[in-house]
Amino acid sequence: MAAVSSMSKMYGLCFHAVRQTAGLKASRLLQRRGFRVTVVQLQQPFDSSLEKPQFPGASAEFVDQLEFIQPNVISGIPVYRVMDRQGNIINPSQDPQLSKETVLNFYQKMTLLNTMDRILYESQRQGRISFYMTNYGEEGTHIGSAAALDPNDLVFGQYREAGVLMYRGFPLDHFMAQCYANADDLGKGRQMPVHYGSKDLNFVTISSPLATQIPQAAGAAYAVKRENINRAVICYFGEGAASEGDAHAGFNFSATLECPLIFFCRNNGYAISTPTDEQYRGDGIAARGPGYGMLSIRVDGNDVFAVYNATKEARRRAVAENQPFLIEAMTYRIGHHSTSDDSSAYRSVDEVNYWDKQDHPISRLRHYMTARGWWSEDDERSWRKQSRKTVMEAFERAERRLKPNPELLFTDVYQEMTPSLNKQRESLWRHVQQYKEHYPLDLYEK
Amino acid sequence: MAAAARLFIRGANSKLSIAPSSLGVTLLKLSPNCSSRTKTQRRHATHFTFQPDPVPSQYGPTQKMNLFQSITSALDNTLASDPTAVIFGEDVAFGGVFRCTVGLRDKYGKDRVFNTPLCEQGIVGFGIGVAVAGATAIAEIQFADYIFPAFDQIVNEAAKYRYRSGNLFDCGNLTIRAPWGCVGHGALYHSQSPEAFFAHCPGLKIVIPRGPIQAKGLLLSCIADKNPCIFFEPKILYRAAVEQVPEEHYTIPLSQAEILQEGSDVTLVSWGTQIHVLKEVASMAQEKLGVSCEVIDLQTILPWDIETICKSVVKTGRLLISHEAPVTGGFAAEISSTVQEECFLNLEAPISRVCGYDTPFPHIFEPFYTPDKWKCFEAIKKMINY
Numbered sequence: 001m002a003a004v005s006s007m008s009k010m011y012g013l014c015f016h017a018v019r020q021t022a023g024l025k026a027s028r029l030l031q032r033r034g035f036r037v038t039v040v041q042l043q044q045p046f047d048s049s050l051e052k053p054q055f056p057g058a059s060a061e062f063v064d065q066l067e068f069i070q071p072n073v074i075s076g077i078p079v080y081r082v083m084d085r086q087g088n089i090i091n092p093s094q095d096p097q098l099s100k101e102t103v104l105n106f107y108q109k110m111t112l113l114n115t116m117d118r119i120l121y122e123s124q125r126q127g128r129i130s131f132y133m134t135n136y137g138e139e140g141t142h143i144g145s146a147a148a149l150d151p152n153d154l155v156f157g158q159y160r161e162a163g164v165l166m167y168r169g170f171p172l173d174h175f176m177a178q179c180y181a182n183a184d185d186l187g188k189g190r191q192m193p194v195h196y197g198s199k200d201l202n203f204v205t206i207s208s209p210l211a212t213q214i215p216q217a218a219g220a221a222y223a224v225k226r227e228n229i230n231r232a233v234i235c236y237f238g239e240g241a242a243s244e245g246d247a248h249a250g251f252n253f254s255a256t257l258e259c260p261l262i263f264f265c266r267n268n269g270y271a272i273s274t275p276t277d278e279q280y281r282g283d284g285i286a287a288r289g290p291g292y293g294m295l296s297i298r299v300d301g302n303d304v305f306a307v308y309n310a311t312k313e314a315r316r317r318a319v320a321e322n323q324p325f326l327i328e329a330m331t332y333r334i335g336h337h338s339t340s341d342d343s344s345a346y347r348s349v350d351e352v353n354y355w356d357k358q359d360h361p362i363s364r365l366r367h368y369m370t371a372r373g374w375w376s377e378d379d380e381r382s383w384r385k386q387s388r389k390t391v392m393e394a395f396e397r398a399e400r401r402l403k404p405n406p407e408l409l410f411t412d413v414y415q416e417m418t419p420s421l422n423k424q425r426e427s428l429w430r431h432v433q434q435y436k437e438h439y440p441l442d443l444y445e446k
Numbered sequence: 447m448a449a450a451a452r453l454f455i456r457g458a459n460s461k462l463s464i465a466p467s468s469l470g471v472t473l474l475k476l477s478p479n480c481s482s483r484t485k486t487q488r489r490h491a492t493h494f495t496f497q498p499d500p501v502p503s504q505y506g507p508t509q510k511m512n513l514f515q516s517i518t519s520a521l522d523n524t525l526a527s528d529p530t531a532v533i534f535g536e537d538v539a540f541g542g543v544f545r546c547t548v549g550l551r552d553k554y555g556k557d558r559v560f561n562t563p564l565c566e567q568g569i570v571g572f573g574i575g576v577a578v579a580g581a582t583a584i585a586e587i588q589f590a591d592y593i594f595p596a597f598d599q600i601v602n603e604a605a606k607y608r609y610r611s612g613n614l615f616d617c618g619n620l621t622i623r624a625p626w627g628c629v630g631h632g633a634l635y636h637s638q639s640p641e642a643f644f645a646h647c648p649g650l651k652i653v654i655p656r657g658p659i660q661a662k663g664l665l666l667s668c669i670a671d672k673n674p675c676i677f678f679e680p681k682i683l684y685r686a687a688v689e690q691v692p693e694e695h696y697t698i699p700l701s702q703a704e705i706l707q708e709g710s711d712v713t714l715v716s717w718g719t720q721i722h723v724l725k726e727v728a729s730m731a732q733e734k735l736g737v738s739c740e741v742i743d744l745q746t747i748l749p750w751d752i753e754t755i756c757k758s759v760v761k762t763g764r765l766l767i768s769h770e771a772p773v774t775g776g777f778a779a780e781i782s783s784t785v786q787e788e789c790f791l792n793l794e795a796p797i798s799r800v801c802g803y804d805t806p807f808p809h810i811f812e813p814f815y816t817p818d819k820w821k822c823f824e825a826i827k828k829m830i831n832y
Contacts, residue, residue, distance in 0.1 A: 154579065188612035197611045204578060205611035209602045215568045216603070219575025219583070223530070226557060226581065233579075245595070249568030256563055257572075412609045413648050415618060415672040418701070418749045 076283035081300035087367025110139035113163045124339040133194045137334030140361025144307025155203045156213035156235045168201040176398030189404040210241040214250030221259035234262040240271025251292045254324035261324040262314045268333035273346040289326035301329030302361040403444045493818045494722040498689045505692035514684040516658035516691045517546040520665040523695045525554045535586030570596035577619035587624040591638040604674040605649030618672035626678035633809035639771040651675040652747040656721040658689040663698030680719040703751035709740035712764040717744045727822040756788045763794035764829045773801035795832035798825040
């Protein structure tokens, strides 16, 4: 009995903390964190006359009833939202009351991303690019979180966060150049499509291995903390990647080393074909946060304002208090995992249609805008026409562009060229000179 | 028995000793079979004698330091001159299990020298992040044997960061240090030399010093180098290797092999502890066979100094490479393959590899496993008489 009540007290603390965060009242939580730090730091001398446990590993009470703690999976951590599925504000105090200009920008960035996705997906089908991954259904998670950050905040992503780059102003030409691996690619044509990166926009280049960015984000946040320049780090990953050992490592390190870091989990229901009930048995990813001593929240990822509010508050506190925050954004992956996937093999068309038609971040925001008279049918038509045009123009430019010079195969392995690599480069050059008709030299810059 | 008694006596002297250890001593004294030293309990001497380098004169005033002290000195210099530098890993705060970081936390602060949770993939991943954010990251892995959870972060991430981003991002500011190699009793998980696993990974640098002077200079080069470096420290030398080491900052260039002794008949190549074995072998060969050996310390395993080795083999015509790591797929295989490509017609005999056997590193069989001076000596004899 006592075990349950003390456990529920602890979980109660967490839920209460979650509700407090949801209500954006930070002061009580601040006190609670202060208490936690004090308990950790003031190690009282061990005293066997006290009936309190003296273990260095945990400070709790003794209990004399045998009871296992129930993981709270049925009624788990609640989902914070601002708008209902029709785009109506539920609790006016939660409306971030962003300007018309800002909200229109949200909408235009989400739809531009959607348009670019459609065109590039199709271009892969036609054999113009080798591979693509769409962001359908998750645009709200990208735009809402990106808008809540400072442009200087460092972003570590997984691979389905193109909207963050788009929000920050990454030109369409650069997106296309990377997918086409042409001579304009900032990455010099070395990686598969959608592995974007931008130094100027503080977006660390994407890599394929999952979750490797999570402990890296913790390290970057630690370095940034030492610089003391009001800079945060955000780390995106999916609910599947959260199963990797690197995720556990990143969470634990960021909490013990007190890093100003936001962990943003896009829980979209699938890791390729693996649904969430085969990925975890606990209450999603948000429930793991308290286990690491981390403040956590679950939000409606298809509600761009909920995402915005949570990220904004997490960012503010992460920097002010030097601690990590975990945001689990619930959403749905409407598209296939990638162009190499056909998701009808493992889920029904009806399921996908539900999310596409009845709970889509773009529609919900549009309802919000039309309700305020900020967006009309004409606006929609002309914007669609304009965005398609700009995407197609960038697409055609990217198609025409040559690939990078094959010399770039050998550079940037190290900062400097090594004698051995130089020899290999020269050997390739001589070989290609001799067998030039067998190599597609005319597609590449000289 | 003597060894066991020594263990308990040592325990009795330590600060942490309590009732159990004196009980142990009493039990041993009273047991009739433990009264005399038996043949089976003799402790085996090390398979090498550390041969110190001459005192360097070009780097300023020197001080007597052993290997771990020379590492501390390098780290001290770094923390003093580079305000972004941080050192982290398991147990580094109190000074480290091999005392390499003693005094640094007190001197430079707990935000710069700190413990991490027990997680190698986290240590390296975290280190990569620190480096990517522009700070100097010095990560310690407690034993090279435990570096494997971090293999993905090292090989798939650190090594490829610059290349895959088109030079937008890199983790050149990362240096990973780990104790390396046999120690007499380390067995499978405290004796490994994993350099060959990483040698197969373009983008990394791998460096192994033979003594304190080299260690400090090479470590400082690794820290300064704009590429991720792995620095393996021969743990058996931490206390045993003592030299006069310059107090100030100095660097020894990477990717440059060092010819320690010139010779005309055979080229002997190794790195780390094994250099001291080869130096002795060279003396034995001269004395007993009249054979003149050229001894080369490779120092940097990747990228390795092909030119110096090949130039030497062109001169001598014979090559012996020796390392503790298992022979199959060991780094000697790479050197051997390249040298036969470049110097085929100069070779008087097949290239010889005297290495560990293709077994995990054993405990009680270490004296038989080790590529000792007798095995190297025998290999030279065979090459000379080919």
